[in-house]
Amino acid sequence: MMRFQRFPTAPARLVLAWRAAALVAAALIIGVLLALSGRNVFELAELVLKSTIGSRFGLEDLALFMTPLILTGSAVTVTSRIGLWNIGAEGQFYLGAIGAAGVGLYMPGSPLLVLPAMAIVAMLCGVAWIAVPTLARAWAGVNEIITTLLLNFVAGLLTYWLATGPWRDRVTGALASTGRIHVAIPEMWGVVHWGFPVALLIACGLAAIMTWTSWGYEVRISGANPGAARYAGMPMRARIIAVMLLSGALAALAGMFEVAGTVHRLQGGMADNFGYLGIVVAVLARRSCLAVIPAALLMALILDAGIVLQTQQLAATVVLAITGLVLLLIAIGDELAHYRPVAPAIRPATSSSRPEKKVTA
Amino acid sequence: MIALLTGLLSTAVLAGGVLALAALGEVLAERVGVTDLGVEGLMSLGAATAIITVINVPDPWLGLLAAVAVGALGGAVFAFAAVIMRANQVLCGLAITFLGLGLSATIGHSVAGMPAPVTFAPTHVPVLASIPVIGPAFFAQNLLVVPIYLLLPAFFHWLLFHTRHGLNMRAVGENPAAADAAGIPVTAMRFWYVVLGAALAGGAGAYLSLAVIPSWSEGMVSGRGWIAVALVIFAGYRPFNAAGAGLLFGLITAIGFLGQARGWPIAAPVLNMLPYLGTLAFIILPVVLFKRMRRAMAAPAALGTPYYRSIR
Numbered sequence: 001m002m003r004f005q006r007f008p009t010a011p012a013r014l015v016l017a018w019r020a021a022a023l024v025a026a027a028l029i030i031g032v033l034l035a036l037s038g039r040n041v042f043e044l045a046e047l048v049l050k051s052t053i054g055s056r057f058g059l060e061d062l063a064l065f066m067t068p069l070i071l072t073g074s075a076v077t078v079t080s081r082i083g084l085w086n087i088g089a090e091g092q093f094y095l096g097a098i099g100a101a102g103v104g105l106y107m108p109g110s111p112l113l114v115l116p117a118m119a120i121v122a123m124l125c126g127v128a129w130i131a132v133p134t135l136a137r138a139w140a141g142v143n144e145i146i147t148t149l150l151l152n153f154v155a156g157l158l159t160y161w162l163a164t165g166p167w168r169d170r171v172t173g174a175l176a177s178t179g180r181i182h183v184a185i186p187e188m189w190g191v192v193h194w195g196f197p198v199a200l201l202i203a204c205g206l207a208a209i210m211t212w213t214s215w216g217y218e219v220r221i222s223g224a225n226p227g228a229a230r231y232a233g234m235p236m237r238a239r240i241i242a243v244m245l246l247s248g249a250l251a252a253l254a255g256m257f258e259v260a261g262t263v264h265r266l267q268g269g270m271a272d273n274f275g276y277l278g279i280v281v282a283v284l285a286r287r288s289c290l291a292v293i294p295a296a297l298l299m300a301l302i303l304d305a306g307i308v309l310q311t312q313q314l315a316a317t318v319v320l321a322i323t324g325l326v327l328l329l330i331a332i333g334d335e336l337a338h339y340r341p342v343a344p345a346i347r348p349a350t351s352s353s354r355p356e357k358k359v360t361a
Numbered sequence: 362m363i364a365l366l367t368g369l370l371s372t373a374v375l376a377g378g379v380l381a382l383a384a385l386g387e388v389l390a391e392r393v394g395v396t397d398l399g400v401e402g403l404m405s406l407g408a409a410t411a412i413i414t415v416i417n418v419p420d421p422w423l424g425l426l427a428a429v430a431v432g433a434l435g436g437a438v439f440a441f442a443a444v445i446m447r448a449n450q451v452l453c454g455l456a457i458t459f460l461g462l463g464l465s466a467t468i469g470h471s472v473a474g475m476p477a478p479v480t481f482a483p484t485h486v487p488v489l490a491s492i493p494v495i496g497p498a499f500f501a502q503n504l505l506v507v508p509i510y511l512l513l514p515a516f517f518h519w520l521l522f523h524t525r526h527g528l529n530m531r532a533v534g535e536n537p538a539a540a541d542a543a544g545i546p547v548t549a550m551r552f553w554y555v556v557l558g559a560a561l562a563g564g565a566g567a568y569l570s571l572a573v574i575p576s577w578s579e580g581m582v583s584g585r586g587w588i589a590v591a592l593v594i595f596a597g598y599r600p601f602n603a604a605g606a607g608l609l610f611g612l613i614t615a616i617g618f619l620g621q622a623r624g625w626p627i628a629a630p631v632l633n634m635l636p637y638l639g640t641l642a643f644i645i646l647p648v649v650l651f652k653r654m655r656r657a658m659a660a661p662a663a664l665g666t667p668y669y670r671s672i673r
Contacts, residue, residue: 325456334448
């Protein structure tokens, strides 16, 4: 009889195979549900394919979705390398948007000056936003999942308050939004702005830092084996603080790109779950900074497909449910990838089941 | 002054019940060693289910029952993935939250904004309701308040700390290998208490949409599930503390409402931040200020780690 045993490591090919199975299973479940609700699944699938990767607009939207996802995905990935979860990318995204919008709205000057200032202020805001959870984690061991998450709601309310209150658009009187920001990240291909290649470069840069620098090595060891890292005299607390602050800055940069590249103003609800979806991206990337890119691509495809589903009288929130289903099945698949068949145990004959005692007289 | 205090406490009791009930459920799941981060989604599902049920059959108890059943079902999906398949608990919890938020908004789309045709109406408990301040707050509200703050915490406290079954539960959360060796069915214990906790989360959703805000709108749970998860830490994984923590945060919410009603010169979104900031302060400050409390209020030792019999 075949036996399966759990191994501490999961080989990449098994992970990929199980994930493919998980995606197929998710597609089947969604297809069956759609068919039950009386829709033509094959027509819908064709439509989705055509309007995502089959058209210029679809591809442009794909790149626009990927840009923030790569950054928030990287933000969650770097903390996961040290064994922590930053569930607060959504809030740091908002703070980045707030910082960028503040500079963009009130700092006159040429884009060459204003855009870098927006990026820097945005990242500082993101760092400030994650500072309290970081210090609480590093010095008091307070669970960072809850603290980072709670601040998301505060950040959402803060954005809403700024956009409807002190910073509201006094010219056109638009609701829940500030005026248009006078500078923008230049566009490079259709509506795709230069933030996209920058995000790709950042992901590659992070991968290089994690792989080839001693700092990255210490971060990885601190995450993989805290006991060994402490014994080797690695400054774990300093690394935890640095990684979490870096994470906040990355998520905030996503917010800045969104403000300066796509939305051109600050408005309530503009983070659009990009922070939370960054967690999904990080999970898909399995803690590899480079794999964030294909993971963000997959997530962007799901979001892009969601736009099509919306035009077919399906609520926008269906996408969130689909994401949840995919995440759940992939979590199961990732665990199953740890199991490998082993040779059946050889049953020794009963008489020699015990090792013979050495007789020492 | 008395009237103000009574009003404040009444609002606090009403609003805090959601958190208290959900936190109570999470205490059960975490005591057996499973972090269920799906509470937010399960509450949302419960809230939507309850409203849809009462719009079709106008009976609040049926709405509550349906929400509890849907919560349990969602909890069973989570427990299948996280306990039986032993997949990462954080991921499964987030997945259930996404699923719950997405599904509830989808099924609730057609009833969004509709007021609930029936709600849990306030009922006076004889004698007790005439106690000043406390009476109107606890005994002249809807009928769910007394079970949430008193009966359920008392029952679960007795179960956890005064029965052999409770000892077994805690053993599963502290040291599943030892519990397994002692003949306690670790997986079954974890599975069923996660399901029960999720059922309570679903019930909390029904309480929200049938008693606190009697209607359905997308995003109406607005982080209450996450606050409930945080309160469990603050409550040191104890049933009565969880109910008390729910009440405390109901009070913070009530102060925010009072500020809006009285026209304090603070913008409404800023006042709405209070419960989140309050939760943050209450899980960070005690740990920083009272180092001795860390041990008494510590999490179950095996919290968040799946149990494999074959690997030590």
